[in-house]
Amino acid sequence: MKKGIFIGGAALIGLFFLFWGMWGAQLFQDPISYNQHIRPIVNNKCIACHGGVKQSGGFSLLFEEEAKAPTESGKPAIIPGKAKDSEMVSRLTHHDAELRMPYGREPLSEDEIELITKWIDQGAKWEEHWAYSPPKKDIPVPKLSADWEPKNQLDHFIFTQLEAMGLPQSPEAEKEVLLRRLYLDLVGLPPTLEDYERFSKSAMETAYEEEVDRLLDLPQFGEKWASFWLDLARYADSKGYEKDLHRSIWKYRDWVIDAFNADMGFDAFTIAQLAGDLLPNPSEADLIATAFHRNTMANDEGGTNDEEFRVAAVMERVGTTYEVWQSTTMACVQCHSHPYDPIRHEDFFRSMAIFNNTADKDLYNEQPKLLTYEDEDKEKVRNALTWINRQVNSDHQLENIENSFLHQQKEKLLYQVGYRKVEAEEFQDKSRFIELVGHDQKSIWQVQDSSWVMYENVELTDISSISLGYASLTGAKVEIRLDEPLGEKIGEGTFGITAKNFPANRPQNWEGLTIPVKKVTGHRDVYLYFQKDKTFAQDLVRVDWLFFHLDDAPYKKLSSDIQDAIEDLYEIEAVHTPIFQELEGEKQRQSFVFARGDWRSPDEEVEPGLPAILGDLADSVPPRLAFAHWLVHPNNPLTARVMVNRIWEQIFGFGLIETMEDFGSQGFEPTHPELLDWLAIRFIHTHNWSMKSLIKEILMSATYRQSSHVTDEALEKDPYNKYLSRGSRTRLPSETLRDKALAISGLLVPERGGPSVMPYQPEGLRDFSGVFWHQSEGKDKYRRAIYTYWKRTNPYPSMATFDNPSREVCTSRRIRTNTPLQSLVLLNDPAYIEMAEAFASKIHREHPEDIEKGIATHLQLITAVPPAKEKVKVLTSLYQEALDDYQTQELAEEEARHLALTLVCNAMFNLDEFINRR
C-alpha cells in the first residue's frame, strides 16, 4: 500500500512536470495565446491587486478595455506592439524591489516575463476565457487506428486521449457487472437474481440496448435522477435557519421526478422552473415548477427583519441560478466586481432585478402559494363543488367545474355564497411578536401586547361583523383597524379565558368571538391590533380562523344539508406549495446596487439585465421569462456544456470539468474540451435537449462499458480515472445504498410520490423547536430514500454520514468521503439491521434446508458475477462460527440460525462490492 501511495504521488508530480515541460516547450512558439500563456500568469500573480476587488495604481487586468486604458500615471500599462514602452513590462523587471511587481513578492520568472513581452510585442491580443464563447458546431470527430474498438463517436474523443497517454482501452466488463451498472445508474436499484439470469443468457449486442431502453422507461428512473437536481434546487422539507420549521413543498420534488420520467426537454424544464408563472395560461404543474426558487431558506426566528431575509433569499436565487445553469460564481460579485472573471459588481444587481419582483417576502406562511388536492381529495372536492354549484342561486353559480385549479374554484364559489372564512395564519403582514405554533404552523401564537396581523385587500362591503376562532389563557383585547396598524378603528372585542393550560402547547378547543364592525365599502387592508386585557403575557391569545359575516349571506338561505356540505367542503385540506408570482404595476420593486453587498446601503438604481460578457436580454416578454429563454438559447455559451457536464458526472463520478460549480477562469480545465463542446452541441441540436437521449448516447459507448479493473500502469498514468482508462468505480450515494439494501432484503415499498416520510432514526434527535421526527408507520418505513423527510438543520443521520448535503444552499457536487462513521452506519444503524434481518429471513425461506447454498446464491446480489468460492467460504465460515456461538446460548435452534444468518447478511451489506458501483 505504501508503494501504491508513493506511486500515486509520484504520478501526480510527474504530471505536474509534464505540464510544466509542455508549457516550457511552447514558450517560443508563435503566436502567444492570451488564454493559454498569459491568463495563467495574470490569475496567479497579478489579479489579486489588479482585478475586480483591487485596482492598484488604477490598473486592472479583468477587462480588455481596462487593461489597455490609461492608469493613474496617465498612460496605459500595456501598449500593444510596444513591450519596451509598456509600464507593465518595465515594472516586472524593475531593479528597485520597491517598484518591481508583483509588489512584495518573488519576481516573475524569466520565462514568464518573456511570454508577456512577446505577447505585448505581438499586439497584446486579448481572448475571452473559453467558457464565454459558444461551442463550435463543427468539431471534427477524431480518427482512431484499428487498435481501438469504439461503439460510438464519443469513444473517439476518449480513446484519442488515451492513445496520447499511452494507455489501452480496457476490455468490456462482465455481463452481470454491466447489467448492474445500468440498473444502478439508470434506476438506482439492483437487478434481481432473475434479471441476472435472463441477461446472462441473452445475446449481448441487442440485449444491452434493449435493457437501456427498458430502464429509461421505468418510473424509477425519475426517482434516481431527481436527486442531483434536488441538491442543486436545495429542495428540503424545512425552511432552515434557527427554527427550521416544516415547509410543504414536496409537490416540487414530485414535479422533478415526473419531469425526468416524461423526458421533458431541458429547455422547457428550465423555463418552467424559472418562469413557469409567466407563461401564457400556466398550468398547475407550471406553477409548481416555480417552487424551484421557493426552496430558499426562510427565517422564522423571533426578532428578525423580514425584508433582510427576503433580500437574502433573492440574492441567493441569483447566485444559485448562475451556479446551476452557468457554473458561474456570481455570488462573488455580490460585494465587489468578480476578482477573476469579467463580471462587474453592478451585473449582480442587474440580475437581481430580474428576480426582485416576486411577491414572496419571507412571510411565515410562505405566501404566495398554490393550493391543490391529492387524488382522493380531488374527487371529493370536485363532487362537492358540482353538487353545491347546482343547488345555489344562478347568480352565485360557477359556469362549469374544471378539473384543474379546483381550489380557486372552491374559493370563488364559497366567496360568492358569502362563506368568507380565512385561516388566521394566512395573513399578508405582521408585526414582531407574532409567531405560528410549532411544526405545522396552523394557528397564531405568541401574540403580545401591541402586536398585529394584516389581511390584505378584503372586500368589506356589507360586512357587519367579524368572528375570530381563538383560545387564551389570560384574556386579551383586539381592535379591528383599517389600512395601517393604528388606522381607522371599526370594531373591538375582548377575548375571555378559555383554558387553564394548553397541553403540548396546543389548545384543545377553540371559541368564537364575534365583533360587530362599522360598515365600510370596498376592498381594504384589515388589521387585527392586539392588546393585553388584565394580564401581561408572552402568549396572550391563539387565533385559528377569521370569518367575515356578510349581511344576508346567500348560503344562509340554503337548506341545512347544503350548508353542511359547504362547511365540509371548506374543511377539506389542500396541499400548499409556495410558488413564484410576479408583482404587478405600482407594487413592483425598484432594484439598487448594494454597496459592498449590504442591503442597507442602496446605491444607484438598476434595471434587469445580463452581465455584459454574456449578452443582452430580449425585452418582448417580462425580464424573468426573457432570462429563462436566454439561458436555453442555442447561443448561450454555457447552459448545454454545464448540463452535459452534470450528466457526465452522474454517470462517471467526475465531470469533464471537475469543478462542476465553476467554469470560470479559476475552475479546472476540462479533461476533454472538444468532447465537452461536441456533446453540448449534440445535446442542443441532435438530442433536442432530451436528457434521456443524451444519457443513452453515453451509456451506449465503449467507454462506459469498460471493465473497472485497474492495472498498475493505468493507476500510474490515470490515478483518478479522470481520462476513463477503465470503467469508473465510485462510492454509491446514500440514497442508492438505502434503496439497494431495501430492495435486496425484499422490504422496499415501491409506492411513488406524496408527502415525505420519516423512516427509523435514533431517538432523542431534537431541534430548536422540539421533537420533529414522528416515525412513519407501516409501509412508509420502507420507501425509497428520495422520499425521506429532509430536515435542513438535522439531516437524516445515516444519509448525512454518506455525504448528503444539508441542502441549505445549492450543491453542485457531493464530495465523496470514506470514513469510519460510514462503517458504523452500515454495521449498526437499526434500519440496516432490520434490512439484514429481512434478507436473512428471505434466504432462509428460499433455502430452508441448505443455508450455505442460500448464502452462495444470494451473495450474487452483492457481487453481480457469480461469487468466487473463496468469498462464499469466508461467509459460510462466519455463519458457522456465529451459529456455534449462538448454539451455546440458550436459544431455540431456529432463532440461532436466524441470528447467525442475520450476521452474515449484515456483513454482506458492508462489503465493498455493496458500497461501490463498478
Add this chain to the structure above:
Amino acid sequence: MDLLQEALYRKAAYNSRRHFLKQCSSGMGAMALGMLMGCDKLLPQTSRPSKNAFNGLSHFAPKAKQVIFLHMAGGPSHLELFDFKPELKKLDGQHTPKSLMEGKEFAFLKGTPKLLGPQASFAQHGGSGAFVSDYMPEFAKMVDEVSFLKAMHTDEFNHAPAQLLMHTGSARLGKPSMGSWTVYGLGSENQNLPGFVVLTSGGGGSISAGKSAWGSGFLPTIHQGVHCRSKGDPVLFLSNPGYMDSRLRKKSIDAINEINRLEHEQVGDPEILSRISQYELAFRMQSAVPEVMDISNEPAYIHDMYGTEPGEGSFANNCLLARRLVEQGVRFIQLFDNRWDTHGVGAGNGVGEGMRRSCKAIDQPIAALLQDLKQRGLLEETLVVWGGEFGRTPMMEARTGEGFDGRDHHLEAFTMWMAGAGVKKGYVYGETDEIGYYGTSGRTHVHDLQATILHQLGFDHERLTYEFQGRNFRLTDVHGRVIHEVLG
C-alpha cells in the same frame, strides 16, 4: 505508517491535491506533499496520543495543542458577570437617551426603553483584582489564570447568524467552523477518536445555528465536528445490535475485510484498502469512544470538584469530558450550553434570579476545569475560551410593556475570556463606557478572537486557507488582528 493513517491522509490529500498542485512550494502545500509522499516524520506514528507529536505543520511554534471553547449560547449578560458598571446602577429605571437608540437595530427593543441597573453585586478578586459578580463565586477564585476581553463586539444581533459568525467567521451558512479549520490544519493526535468533538447541554441539546456551527463547510467532511450525545450512543450507531457481542462483531469485520481484500486483489482499486482501514478504525472506536465518554470511573473527589453526576447531559459532565478528551489528544473540543437568552419575557427568564440560577450550572464546573487542567499540567498547552455570541443591552427589554428584568441582544460590547496556552494570566484588556454599551478602548472583534485562537495553535490566520469556488477562503474572511495584548 499504519494502514489507517495512510488511508486517512491519502483521502485528505486526494481532496486537497489541487491545493497541492497550486501551492506545492509553501505552507499547506508542503503539508499535502508530505502526505502524498508518505513522509513519516510529519505524521503521528502510533494510535496512542503522543504528548510531543505536534505535527510540524503549523506556520510557527504553537503555544496551544488543543482548544476547549465554552460557548454560552443565547448571549450571557456581561453586565451581570464581569463588566461592573456602578453608573448604570444609578441610572436604573431612567429612559435611555435617544442618541443611543438612533440608527440602531435590536431584535426586540422598541421605543425608548428604560435602563436596567446591574442585578448582581460585584467585587474584585485575586491578585489581579478583576471584577467578578456574586453569580460566579467559584470562577472568581480562578481570575488570576485568565485574560478578559471586555470590549468584544460582533456584527449580528440574531442568535443563529451571530453564532455562525463566532464559529465560522461568516454569518451565512456554508463556511467551515473553527474546529474544522483546526483539524484540517493540524490533524488529530488520536486516531481512535474524532479530532473535533462537540458536546451540548441546556435547551434540549441544540443551538440556534444548529449543526452548521460545527460543520466543515467546503472542507472535506472528515473535518466536521462529531456531536457526542449524552443519551444513547455517544456517537451514532456505535453500539452493536443486542445479539452481537464485540467478539462476534470482530469476526464479522474480519470476514468483511477478508472479502474486501480478495476484491482488491482482483480489481486493484486502492480505495478498497481505505475501506478496510475504516472498518478497523470503526471497530476501535466502538471501544475507545465509550471508554473516554464514561465518567463513572473518575474518583469521587473529581466528581465533587466538578459537581458531576454520571449519566446526565449536564454542562458539568461536559466540562469533565472536555478534560478527558484533552488527555486523549482530541484537538478541538466545543461545548455549547444553551440557557443564556435572558429576555425577561416571563418571571425567572431575566438577568436577575433566572441568570443567577443558570450560573450555578456553570460556575463550579468551569472553575474545576481550569483547576484540573492546571494541576495536570495541561493548561499550559490547552487554550480555554469562554463567551457567548453577543452581549446584552444596558436597557431593559420592554417587550411586555412592564415587569421583568430582561435585556435584549447587544452586539456593541460584551465580555469573553481566555486562559492557558500562552495567554496572559490575570489580565484585563478593553474597556466599555459607563453603562457597558460601547467599547471605549481595546475593542476586539469576533474575527480578532479567531485570529488569536489560530495564532496560539501556530497558524497565521491569513495563511490558513482553502481554495473554493475560485478563491482562497479563510476563517477570518478578510479581517482579523491577533490580540497580542493578551498574549504572554
